[in-house]
Amino acid sequence: MKETSFKEVVAAEYDIFTKKYEELISKRFAHIKKNVAQKAFKTLLLDALWISHCTLYDGLELLDILIDDDNLAEAPQLNQNFVGNITALLTDKINNNKSFKNSFPKLLAFSSKGVGNGELLLPLLIRGWEKEGDGTLNGKAVELKNFDGGSMKPVKGAATTKGHIDDLNARLFGGSFMVNSAGQNKIKEHGHPPFHSVPEHKEHLVVLNNIVDKKGAYLEYFSQILAKDKSEVNDLVDDLLLNIIDMAKCKRIYGEHVLKTYREIDGFDIIMLINPENGDMVSIADFDNVPINVEFTAKMIRRGDTQATPDGYVTIKVKKTPKPRAKKKK
Numbered sequence: 001m002k003e004t005s006f007k008e009v010v011a012a013e014y015d016i017f018t019k020k021y022e023e024l025i026s027k028r029f030a031h032i033k034k035n036v037a038q039k040a041f042k043t044l045l046l047d048a049l050w051i052s053h054c055t056l057y058d059g060l061e062l063l064d065i066l067i068d069d070d071n072l073a074e075a076p077q078l079n080q081n082f083v084g085n086i087t088a089l090l091t092d093k094i095n096n097n098k099s100f101k102n103s104f105p106k107l108l109a110f111s112s113k114g115v116g117n118g119e120l121l122l123p124l125l126i127r128g129w130e131k132e133g134d135g136t137l138n139g140k141a142v143e144l145k146n147f148d149g150g151s152m153k154p155v156k157g158a159a160t161t162k163g164h165i166d167d168l169n170a171r172l173f174g175g176s177f178m179v180n181s182a183g184q185n186k187i188k189e190h191g192h193p194p195f196h197s198v199p200e201h202k203e204h205l206v207v208l209n210n211i212v213d214k215k216g217a218y219l220e221y222f223s224q225i226l227a228k229d230k231s232e233v234n235d236l237v238d239d240l241l242l243n244i245i246d247m248a249k250c251k252r253i254y255g256e257h258v259l260k261t262y263r264e265i266d267g268f269d270i271i272m273l274i275n276p277e278n279g280d281m282v283s284i285a286d287f288d289n290v291p292i293n294v295e296f297t298a299k300m301i302r303r304g305d306t307q308a309t310p311d312g313y314v315t316i317k318v319k320k321t322p323k324p325r326a327k328k329k330k
Contacts, residue, residue, distance in 0.1 A: 037112035052099035147275035149317035165311035193300035255296020
């Protein structure tokens with residue numbers, strides 16, 4: 001009787017493995033429109049799990065786990081604000097699998113044009129998660145952003161004219177205009193907007209101190225940036241003027257306002273910021289109580305900024321905990 005070679009054993013094992021893998025893919029990705037990113041992720045998934053299986057010997061078990069809906073995470077934590085690691089949401093069966101632990105960093109790190117970190121991984125791990133847009137969880141739309149920052153638009157696409165914010169800054173906050181040879185009004189000196197940067201904010205406070213109708217100026221400024229009636233930005237303006245000395249507080253007030261507007265525009269229920277390096281995440285479902293480690297940067301100047309997002313956009317990110325410095329040897 002001919003002995004089975006090692007190559008034949010591996011080939012037979014790989015055949016069993018790929019059939020299980022295809023069963024997983026057909027179950028979790030059947031409803032997802034095929035594209036280059038999905039193809040690349042599926043190749044990465046197969047390679048990562050097979051390599052892990054060859055060294056850790058429980059890759060087949062992992063496939064069986066992921067195929068069975070009962071083994072996927074319910075993730076009730078995501079119905080409210082959650083700060084932690086993705087693995088804290090998952091079942092013990094998934095977390096205790098050695099092939100999962102080995103493959104997780106590679107799969108989480110995957111991103112491609114139009115596909116962010118976690119978009120194609122989370123449908124494999126969380127029950128009720130579907131890849132529609134960035135994702136949906138039990139019918140709730142989810143927006144995914146990177147820990148390091150993602151832009152949020154303050155208005156719908158063409159509701160404002162790109163660059164108009166510079167004209168507002170010049171007209172309302174200490175700038176000046178000149179007429180060029182073509183008879184056009186052009187900015188001669190740029191104005192100083194609030195909370196764009198520390199130097200600009202300091203200059204803004206000096207200019208603001210000389211404005212008699214501070215609230216009137218702010219109502220005009222923010223109603224035009226946000227394409228809203230002055231009455232709709234009245235509370236925002238009152239909060240900003242009350243805290244105008246504190247630039248960090250103003251950035252947060254404006255940032256949270258834009259976050260809520262962005263949510264209305266794009267129609268999501270949950271926004272998640274994910275660290276692709278280690279799986280740490282901040283998930284926001286309660287937009288009136290944004291976690292304190294979420295930071296906002298307001299872009300109140302256009303000038304040479306080529307970002308496609310409308311004027312007055314905000315970047316949302318998570319403040320990373322600084323790594324402790326190594327103690328010096330005595």
